[in-house]
Amino acid sequence: MSSVVSDEVPPAPAVSDSRTLRRAIKDLRDGLADSELWLHLGWQDIKQRYRRSVLGPLWITIATGVTAVAMGLLYGELFGMDIKVFLPYVALGFIFWNFIQSSILDGAEIFSKNEGLIKQLPAPVSVHVYRVVWRQLIIFAHNVVIIVVIFLIFPxxxxxxxxxxxxxxxxxxxxxxxxxxxxxxxxTRFRDIGQLLTTVVQLVFFMTPIIWTTQSLGKTTGETSSRLKIVELNPMFHYLEIARGPLLGQSVEFYHWAIVLGCTAFGWLMAMVVMRNYRARVAYWV
Incomplete structure (x- = not known):
């Protein structure tokens, strides 16, 4: 029998595009489109946290309000501040800081704490990202009540x-x-990151003007100016200024917005790199 040798070249093996920018963007779009899922999961997180509680999610408002008022009265007395000005300043600082802090700490645990759901539910990775942000918005909405009450008392x-x-x-x-x-x-790959972030966030809290003001940094103009430059190295200061300033009737300098926009752009650049390279490995790492 004569063997027939084929001159056809075998097709090249298919190359996976799981580590491409296109797939990363598609994951973000698909996750955003699946809003019914992450809206439900985020709301269930709130209900689960306060299950069998009489007041339920109102504990969010009560805890934040009591802390803000107590800190405002205490440090207002220590620094000799006008309580009508200082209490709204501290309350707004706590509310916005809680949003920032929870976004960092809860975001770092969103995949590792949902191992079963990630492995059993075929959904884009970004669904869990939208879920944690939606949860923070629900908590923030509860805390808006505190802002309204304080502004009614101290307009x-x-x-x-x-x-x-x-x-x-x-x-x-x-x-x-x-x-x-x-x-x-x-x-999910390096579990020590969560513990490190907890420590860093606690440290940054005391370095950020939340329970103290930049005016209390020095008694003379020169001292205040030099110390303010050190405070401005902290990005959280600028994040608080762009949200707290307008609500206090203060004009916010443009450089605060510029720094926040710069941090946002740099952060999303890192996010796209991480999504592109490691998104497909999340299910194996959790």
Whole structure:
């Protein structure tokens, strides 16, 4: 029997595109489109946390309100501040800081704490990212009640600049998304990142003007100016300024917005790199 040798070249093996920017963007789009799922999961997280509780999610408002008022009264007395000005300042600082802090810490654990759901539910990785951000928005909505009550008691000199809080909150959401992507995915591989973030966030809290003001840094103009430059090295200071300033009737310098926009752009650049390279490995790492 004569053997027939084929001159045809075998087709090249298919190359997986799981580690491409296109697949990373598709994951973000598909996850956003699956809003019914992450809206339900985020709300269930809140209900589960306060299950069998009489007041339920109202404990969010009570805990934040009591802490803000207690800290405002205490440090206002220590620093000799006008309570009508200082208490709204501290309350707003706590509310916005809680959003930032929870976004970082909860975002770092979003994948490792949902191992079973990730392995059993065929859904885009970004679904869990949107879930944790949606949960933070629900908590923030509960804390808005505190802002309303304090402003009824101590009305600030509001003007049209109060509308700037809308783009500020939008930037908070954008930053929460990239934080959950970067720290959430990397924490599934290196579990020490979560513990490190807890320590760093606690340290940054005391370095950020939340329970103290920049005016209390020095008694003379020169001292205040030099110490303020050190405070401005902390990005959290700028994040708080763009949201708290408009609600207190203060004008916010453009450089605060520029720094936040720069951090947002850099953060999303890191997020796309992490999504591109490690998104497909999350199910194996959790």
């Amino acid at each position: 600030p000199p509001l003007n049209w600049t109060v509308l700037l809080v809308i783009p500020a909150i939008s930037l908070y959401v954008l930053n929460s998304l990239w934080v959950a992507i970067v720290f959430g995915i990397l924490s």
